[in-house]
Amino acid sequence: MLGRNTVVSCFAFGFDLALLWVLVRLGRGRLEAAAVAFVAANTLHYALGRSWIFRGSKRGLKAGYIFFLTNAVVGLIVTMTLYTAFLRYTPINYLVARVVVSVFAGLAVFLLNAVLNFRRL
Secondary structure, three states, X not given: OHHHHHHHHHHHHHHHHHHHHHHHHOOOOHHHHHHHHHHHHHHHHHHHHHHHHOOOOOXXXXXXXXXXXXXXXXXXXXXXXXXXXXXXXXXXOHHHHHHHHHHHHHHHHHHHHHHHHOOXX
């Protein structure tokens, strides 16, 4: 499961970064753009994850999505807190900061979903 999650996470994260870059280039603030891209990428991740990572989940589609997004809020809080700190206190490029932050947030969200949502661990 972790291997499949890594593949899907990398794909969704690539989408997240691309959307973040586009939104910033269009004039959105970096924090607003990061939040929008994060939610969009998590929706994509759920669709791919439900069908490939956590196949056979007994949780209903709507309930699973709501639970997934609830877990994603934990990831969003971790992401935005660390991302804000990186932007404020370091000279790191906003995209590099987002990549570093994703390691921590992504693992937390995977564990929450594997244990609580899809009950596969």
